[in-house]
Amino acid sequence: VAARERKGPGRRPAGSGTRETILETARDCFAELGYDRTTLRGIATRAGVDVALVSHYFGGKQQLFAEAAVLPFDPSALVPRLLDGPRDGIGRRLMDFVMDILDDPEARARMTALIRAAAAEDAAAEQVRRRITSQVLMPLASGLGADRPELRAALTGSQIVGLVMARHVVGLHALAGTDRAVLTDAVAPVVQHYLTGDLTRDLDAAR
């Protein structure tokens, strides 16, 4: 899974490409500094434009963040792709997708920036709710046809957000250093359980 846009080598300091330049710079700043430490002035300086131009195009920091926090995938294409396959393989397909994101440095930077920001700022939390839960996990849970799709989407989101937090933000060595296949084996059944399993069932009873 590649990021949808890459930063070109030649930035355009003014003209029709300025808005996109500011947006790309904002993405870099939010990813590197986090939401709180990123300022419109810092973005403007780094993009080589006047801060008034940043405000002109985007209003305030929250609006700029909302536009900059583009997910490294297209939800409308992702959901049908994930649904295409055996129902009891959805946990593994979703985890393979998540690990693809986390293996790609730019895509991972966007995901971790969004999750870091969501911890600090309501506007970013709203982006996570809307873009991850509402646009991906809810349609996925609904498409699988199980009961309580909203709860299933939220539980799935909690495990995925928690995995990104623990592995790439808190930096737990046991997760950062563990082979992708081992992590996928451990977490995919959990995601499957949340999306299609009996949520009242004691998994251990079957052991």
Place this chain on the structure above:
Amino acid sequence: VAARERKGPGRRPAGSGTRETILETARDCFAELGYDRTTLRGIATRAGVDVALVSHYFGGKQQLFAEAAVLPFDPSALVPRLLDGPRDGIGRRLMDFVMDILDDPEARARMTALIRAAAAEDAAAEQVRRRITSQVLMPLASGLGADRPELRAALTGSQIVGLVMARHVVGLHALAGTDRAVLTDAVAPVVQHYLTGDLTRDLDAAR
């Protein structure tokens, strides 16, 4: 599970209790504002002391945070208590404990403050690694005697941190509004799987 300390109604503006007053004020500020927006000056103003006194007692913001981020439980007492009971009930006992924390407003505020801070700041991430993973989840996983205790502790931590994030920081309605018993039923088997299950096993194969 009650918080270990409660803020008394009468604050002491100076003297031997000043250090504790600053610490309590710092806890309030970190919980309300998050790590980044909390300043030594803000804490000093709110505690009614000179900022130099805050530096005198605690050095910088990172050190103050490390002291203020007291967990709302005592790890050395918690681990034996959780281990006391049937091995196949550890998922439920741990989830009951987590839900107790999240049901207590002050304890929840401390947990969410720590997790918010961990998303923004390496010093806080280190507190999460040390106080939740190393002092609670690692001894728990080791005490249960399964293979790969470090990986199991980290996976368990990812789900618990993710649940707190999704429910109380990102604010997913489906988690915030769902009955405690339903959430416990859904997540306890996952925690059990991470702590004692076969991490290479496809849970769905047994269905």
